[in-house]
Amino acid sequence: MTILEAGTRAPEFKLLATPDQRLRLRELRGRPVVLAFYPADWSPVCGDQMALYNEILPEFQRFDAQIVGISVDGHWCHAAFAASRRLRFPLLADFEPKGAVAKAYGAYRDEDGTSERALFVIDRDGIIVWSFCSPVSVNPGADGILDALESMRAERAEVSS
Template sequence: MTQAATVVDIDAVPAVGDLAPDFELLNQFGEPVKLSELRGRNVVLVFFPFAFSGICTGELCEIRDNLALFEDADAVVLGISVDSKFAQRAYAEKEGYSFDLLADFWPHGAVAGQYGVLDAESGMAKRGTFVIDADGVVRYVVVNPRGQARDFTGYRAALAGLGRS
């Protein structure tokens, strides 16, 4: 499995209008998920610090409880943290997440780095969200400070602006 880096500057957050950096990570079942293979569908990347942490659980449960909103926009939700696939699987099972949780475990935080949301000092991903259209173009970006949950209304607005493929 490779983690193709299309962005070299790990501190640069892809901007609206940029082509989303491609990557391949394992989901909670050990299956490879490659962003470019999801072309033709909208994708919502949800970087979160750690599985089983309070704010992260609240955010991902809100997505779980409103998954129809994403499905109606033909959007695939991918949660990403630096946890291992084993931790991701236990977390998904405990919380009933039916969307993929991807393990950005090794090289540690490489994909979070590509997206400019790796906090290298603490070794965790920041709370970054990237909504990517069916052509692979970033259409919405939000990166929240540590300890601040994302506002779910941001997802609604971003998804409303996407065309269904």
């Protein structure tokens, strides 16, 4: 399975963000969106990745970007994980049918039953402008995301000038 590439329309989804609240991708239209698929809550590397994104939220906000994490964990698991890491961005539960959104993005690992560690930056119109799949054991950090947001902003500035 290879992940969706730049230029592709980001597949729509509607997933639980809290026990009683679903988030649709299209609700975020008009802002850049960063989708961070990760294998699972609680594994130490994932905790690092989400804790890192949490710490650099102000950087994402400089680009008016919304970041969301997605894994196949259920929403109760996400709630406990988010509380323990004091996360201030949504974690979506790709739980039922399991991994359906990850599959739509080409980011599902059949052999493990989890998503890849895959990043997607989506523009204001819902088009993927950058994607990256990291080895599952390697936290990709945020430099690629911020580079993508930066070049998207630069291109917009060029178009409008």
